[in-house]
Amino acid sequence: MSTKVIALTGNQAAAEAMRQINFDVAAVYPISPQTELMGFFAEYVANGEVDTDMVAVEGEHSAMAACIGAAAAGARVITASAGPGIAYMVENLYIASGMRLPIVLIDVNRALSAPLSIHCDHGDSMLTRDSGWISLFSENAQEAYHNLIMSVKIAEKAMFPVIVNYDGYIVSHSIENVEIFDDETVREFVGPSGIHRIPYPLLDVSKPVTYGATAQPDYYTECKYQQHVDFLKVYDIVREVFNEFESISGKRYDFIEEYMTEDAEYIGISMGSSFGTLKDAVNTLRAQGRKVGAIKIRLYRPFPVKELAQALSKAKGIAVLDRADSFDGIGGPLFKDVCTAILHNQNRSLVHNFIYGLGGREIHEEEFIKAFDRVERLEKGVETRDNLVEYLQVRA
Amino acid sequence: MYQLKKWFEIPIGSIVSEAGSSMMNNTGSWRMLRPVLNTEKCTNCLICWIFCPDDSIPVNREQRFETDFQYCKGCGICAVECPYDALEMVPEMEIKLKELE
Numbered sequence: 001m002s003t004k005v006i007a008l009t010g011n012q013a014a015a016e017a018m019r020q021i022n023f024d025v026a027a028v029y030p031i032s033p034q035t036e037l038m039g040f041f042a043e044y045v046a047n048g049e050v051d052t053d054m055v056a057v058e059g060e061h062s063a064m065a066a067c068i069g070a071a072a073a074g075a076r077v078i079t080a081s082a083g084p085g086i087a088y089m090v091e092n093l094y095i096a097s098g099m100r101l102p103i104v105l106i107d108v109n110r111a112l113s114a115p116l117s118i119h120c121d122h123g124d125s126m127l128t129r130d131s132g133w134i135s136l137f138s139e140n141a142q143e144a145y146h147n148l149i150m151s152v153k154i155a156e157k158a159m160f161p162v163i164v165n166y167d168g169y170i171v172s173h174s175i176e177n178v179e180i181f182d183d184e185t186v187r188e189f190v191g192p193s194g195i196h197r198i199p200y201p202l203l204d205v206s207k208p209v210t211y212g213a214t215a216q217p218d219y220y221t222e223c224k225y226q227q228h229v230d231f232l233k234v235y236d237i238v239r240e241v242f243n244e245f246e247s248i249s250g251k252r253y254d255f256i257e258e259y260m261t262e263d264a265e266y267i268g269i270s271m272g273s274s275f276g277t278l279k280d281a282v283n284t285l286r287a288q289g290r291k292v293g294a295i296k297i298r299l300y301r302p303f304p305v306k307e308l309a310q311a312l313s314k315a316k317g318i319a320v321l322d323r324a325d326s327f328d329g330i331g332g333p334l335f336k337d338v339c340t341a342i343l344h345n346q347n348r349s350l351v352h353n354f355i356y357g358l359g360g361r362e363i364h365e366e367e368f369i370k371a372f373d374r375v376e377r378l379e380k381g382v383e384t385r386d387n388l389v390e391y392l393q394v395r396a
Numbered sequence: 397m398y399q400l401k402k403w404f405e406i407p408i409g410s411i412v413s414e415a416g417s418s419m420m421n422n423t424g425s426w427r428m429l430r431p432v433l434n435t436e437k438c439t440n441c442l443i444c445w446i447f448c449p450d451d452s453i454p455v456n457r458e459q460r461f462e463t464d465f466q467y468c469k470g471c472g473i474c475a476v477e478c479p480y481d482a483l484e485m486v487p488e489m490e491i492k493l494k495e496l497e
Contacts, residue, residue: 100409159408200411210412222403223410229403395402 001185001248008178010141010171014080014106014164015040016178017148019050020186023104024075024193027055027066031085032118033168034108038080060085064092064105071101072211073202074195076152079103082168083110083117086124090131093161097132098227099211102155102162102198105133106148109272109323110168120168122271122323125300126333128163132227134234135301137271138166141176143298146251149181150241152190156197158237159230165300167273181248189248220359225394228355232387234302255304257296258311260286264293267312269338270321271297278321303337305388309344318342343388349378353389367392418467424452427470429485431463437482444474444483 008016011033018026018041026045028038045054057063060081067077081089086107096103107125111117128135134154138144144166151162166172195201200209215223235255242253259279261267270278275296285292295311297304312318322332330336343351354371357363371392377383407413440460445453452468454461463474475483 098410199408200413207413208415209407210417211409213410213412215410218400219406219410222401222406225403226406226408226410230408395400396404 002182003179004182005177005179007175008141008180009036009173009175010138010144010166011037011108011173012040013141013145013178013180014148014166015044016180017145017186018052018078019044020181020183021076021078021149021152021190022050022187022193023052023078025053025055025067025070025077027057027063027070027077027079029057029060029063029081029085031060031082031110033110033120033172034080034082034085034106037106037108037172060089061092064089064096064103067103067105068092068096068099068101071096071103071198072099074198074204076156076193076197077103078106080106080108082108083112083124087112087127090127093128093131093133095212096161098223100159100227100230102152102159104148104151104155105161105163107163107165108168108172109165118168120170120273120323122165122333123325125163125165126324126326129301129333132160132231133301134158134160134162134238135299136162136164137296137298137300138164138171139273139275139296141166141171141174141178144171145178145180146245146249146253149186149189150245150253153241153244154234154238156191157241158234159198160234163301165272170273185248189244215359217360217362221361221391221393222395224358225391228391231302235299235304238299253298255297255299255307256311257298259294259296261293261295261311261315263291264314265291265316266319267293267295267315267317268319268321269295269297269308269334270323271300271334272323274321274323297334303341305341305344308338308341312338312342313345340388349375349385351388352378352385354392355389356392361393363393422466423450424465424467424469427465427468427488429470429472430465430488430491431468431470431472431474431483432486432491433460433462434482434484437480439480439482441479443477443479447473447477449473 014037044050045052055066063079067079070077109120109122111121112123136147138147147164151164155162195203246252260282268278278294282292282294320335320338322334326333352375445455450467452464472485475485
């Protein structure tokens, strides 16, 4: 394996990863600050440097629809978007994850309108946080390049789609030194494409299947519970891929990245490009003798609840830094995620989460009574919990 | 009897892995209007069979048989397309009430 360090923007680094991975299909619609990324990639397609079928669609909703069709057929697919484009894509994001299709989506993070802004915040990515997609945040062009290479493997092992986020303009259009692998290393790492990578490829005509059928109230909950259980397995899969990646890159990645948290009394938490600035702030305060530290969230979905709870267990105060507002009277999205993670550190389980009534399933008094019984037994210490959430109604 | 699958028995992605599985579901259960056949007007031209989107009209080479109400959703296309006015869409409730009398 050989590597070379070259000066690239985030978009150039991502396009380079896309070229090396050599996706079968890329269905895209241009939107700032993603336009440039697909422009670079379109050059590779035009020059015959990749085998990718690039589908120019009429909007982001269609881009994801084309990805869903191609992925169900067994192709290795990618799309990319930003801000309002992500918003337009949302309906199909849920379909992609529900159908368990290993699609990769690059979100070059951009603010949502109104007022119109093409610049960075994480509001667009927060639209995807409940969509059942795995979500990785990148601090710089190097991480965007690495995350993209790992995302293919994570998606195909987990059979869940993956979003790779990097900050619009700050990362996408700034030039940095990026260490690039040789093509051989990347292709060996992601492995060959082929329809039998996935369990039920539509193009396997000897075993015909139906994708996207209706589920009535008698089935919907079971389908979603299976998705719920499998999504909890994503933690181990991501860790496995991070480990495999370390063996080719020498670079150690974890769900979260800690900076000077060992003895920190006060900890700041952020995602994306701002983490460098946060570390600068920590350095300045440390020089003044103040015990502060910083945490970066790399794996945003599924949220690293246990790892974060552990990292925050000794903190006296936590500053959660949100690059998006939820406008819900509570706080930013990351703030709520962190608050929930902290519940893991509490000896008493004041709140516990139950999911019910999905897809029209009727809920009965007996099931709500079960919820009362469970919280009471948790509170009295008669029972314990592994997770903060469980389903009330599942056919098992 | 058709057994409901448990959560771990459902194929990944909620796909349907066996062909013809809709046969196992009584998809006619939400029908509001029922196509009632007037056998005196029916000429067995089979145009209704051509247009039925659900394959709910059993036929042989010469004859149309009674609609299969296990699957007929009452869309009414057969009644619209029939050149001989041999099908009338009657509210299911009226038929059910009559049956009770």
